[in-house]
Amino acid sequence: xxxxxxxxxxxxxxxxxxxxxxxxxxxxxxxxxxxxxxxxxxxxxxxxxxxxxxxxxxxxxxxxxxxxxxxxxxxxxxxxxxxxxxxxxxxxxxxxxxxxxxxxxxxxxxxxxxxxxxxxxxxxxxxxxxxxxxxxxxxxxxxxxxxxxxxxxxxxxxxxxxxxxxxxxxxxxxxxxxxxxxxxxxxxxxxxxxxxxxxxxxxxxxxxxxxxxxxxxxxxxxxxxxxxxxxxxxxxxxxxxxxxxxxxxxx
Numbered sequence: 001x002x003x004x005x006x007x008x009x010x011x012x013x014x015x016x017x018x019x020x021x022x023x024x025x026x027x028x029x030x031x032x033x034x035x036x037x038x039x040x041x042x043x044x045x046x047x048x049x050x051x052x053x054x055x056x057x058x059x060x061x062x063x064x065x066x067x068x069x070x071x072x073x074x075x076x077x078x079x080x081x082x083x084x085x086x087x088x089x090x091x092x093x094x095x096x097x098x099x100x101x102x103x104x105x106x107x108x109x110x111x112x113x114x115x116x117x118x119x120x121x122x123x124x125x126x127x128x129x130x131x132x133x134x135x136x137x138x139x140x141x142x143x144x145x146x147x148x149x150x151x152x153x154x155x156x157x158x159x160x161x162x163x164x165x166x167x168x169x170x171x172x173x174x175x176x177x178x179x180x181x182x183x184x185x186x187x188x189x190x191x192x193x194x195x196x197x198x199x200x201x202x203x204x205x206x207x208x209x210x211x212x213x214x215x216x217x218x219x220x221x222x223x224x225x226x227x228x229x230x231x232x233x234x235x236x237x238x239x240x241x242x243x244x245x246x247x248x249x250x251x
Contacts, residue, residue: 002243003029003132004166005052006045017042017166030115030131030214048090050134050167051113051215056083057206058109058138060151062196062221069224078197078205081151083138083219087161094250095139096159097231104229104249107138107222108180108188108237112199113167114216119207126203129212132169135237135245136219137162137180142228163217168242173199177240178223183233190223 002017003025014029015022022045024038060079061067067074089095097104115131138155139162145154173192180188197205202218229235229249237245 001169002166003033003050003169004164005048005050006040007048008040008045012048015040015045028214046090047092047165049088049162050164051217053085053088053216054213055210056085056087056161056217056219057081057210058083058155058219059197059202059221063190063194063223064196065190065224066222066226067196069226074196078202080206080209081155083161084156086158087139087156089159089162089247091162091165091245091247093162093247094159095137095162095229095235095247096157096251097249098141098144098157101141101144101157103142105140105142105226106180106182106187106229106235106237107140107226108178108239109136109138109219109222110173110176110178110192110239111136111163112173112203112218112220114212114214114218117211117213119211121203121207121212123200123204126200129203129207131214132167133171133173133239133242134163134167134217135165135239135242136217137235137237137245137247138219138222140226142226162237162245162247164245165243171241176242177238179238180225181236181238182227182229187227188223188225192220195220
């Protein structure tokens with residue numbers, strides 16, 4: 001099932017996307033799906049980022065080849081960092097290059113959407129706290145990341161967290177193709193089966209550190225093939241079984 005957030009022009013709401021229609025939901029979908037008797041044509045609404053998380057937790061160097069291309073050894077334990085909610089933008093929105101950024105990179109990722117408040121989740125029960133999955137672009141000011149020595153500023157600028165276009169709730173995440181295309185050319189391509197730290201371990205590890213809330217996002221890491229984007233480029237993140245997240249470099 002595809003769960004989206006949308007704007008009718010006057011209000012925002014969650015909905016179920018079926019073919020070319022969006023059936024409106026009452027309230028938030030994480031605890032209970034309550035369809036309303038309102039249906040929109042997909043072309044008559046604007047799709048928004050499909051959740052409003054309290055936090056976005058990201059994984060660094062969670063594919064071996066990406067760890068090698070960025071230098072250093074793959075981390076023995078999950079390497080986590082945060083992106084602020086203010087960095088979120090919706091599908092088709094513009095990504096803005098900060099004035100002091102000389103290299104703006106794409107990073108294609110499978111993202112997990114949390115279903116309920118949880119803490120200290122066991123690896124055996126990780127599926128119980130997952131609402132679904134979506135596509136995410138961990139946009140990065142690569143030169144700032146290198147100069148700062150830590151990642152918060154380089155990954156936290158406004159417009160640096162596009163995700164969507166919807167949440168797929170019925171999906172096995174453990175062997176999905178994750179790809180990035182820049183102006184139609186494939187730049188990244190790998191399967192989630194080769195994650196260094198798989199999804200059950202990520203939920204266990206992160207929930208030992210912090211309480212997760214409904215709608216929170218966990219971005220599972222990016223494959224090898226990172227590279228720069230320029231003004232006017234179109235970047236597409238596609239995850240098998242979900243769909244395509246498309247954004248444009250506008251400044």
